[in-house]
Amino acid sequence: MGWGTKMDGCGNFIKYSLFIVNFIIFLGGIVVVSIGIWTIVDKSFANELLGTNLYAGAAYILLATGILVTFISCLGCVGSVKEVRCMLVIYFIILFLIFVTMLVGGILGYVFRGKIDNTIRIGMESSLRDYGNNKAVTDAWDQTQIQLKCCGIYGYQDWQNNIPRSCCKMTANGIAVPCNSVEGNNEFTINQDGCLGVTKNFVKAHAVVIGTAGIVVSCLMILGMVFSCYLFKSLE
Incomplete structure (x- = not known):
């Protein structure tokens, strides 16, 4: 059913909060895509210098993640405004998978930082x-x-x-x-x-910026998942 009089205030707050969160995630996705493109175009020489595709691989993963986050945020915006339940379900599942992937990637990056x-x-x-x-x-x-x-x-x-x-x-x-x-x-x-030493310091300095952005986006993802669940339940 649609929004009833009983839940108008709270329901609309969740609805538009989800829209705002997704709009911020969308902007974050654009930033991540920009960083990925810049890394691939401007720092491609690092592959030959390091003798590994690790650097390019990370850049392409960053770019793909940014594009996916941008797409899913649009899906969340439409799903929340139009109150489409199937969109909210797809949004939640993909957002959860992205969140888990980012979490595992961050843990592995921390564990294997010495090997890098x-x-x-x-x-x-x-x-x-x-x-x-x-x-x-x-x-x-x-x-x-x-x-x-x-x-x-x-x-x-x-x-x-x-x-x-x-x-x-x-x-x-x-x-x-x-x-x-x-x-x-x-x-x-x-x-x-x-x-x-200079390259390691360069990579670490940029990793702090990217890591901070990742944490912020992850927190917003949690909010997005919570709001989408609440909104989904309210539309029953």
């Missing part, structure tokens, strides 16, 4: 040997060293006497300062930090 550090290190050590022999790996190292202002895995000594130009510091005009050997280099001519 090892994966980055092993990937860098392997790709370093291919520098100059593999164009994709060479471009990945050059882009990383220029963008993150780092050199080698642990420092410029890793390159021995064949230091890439991408390790050299840039002038205000964007011209690389000459630095082509270990001898004679200093903090004014070459990037001192190793790319392993």
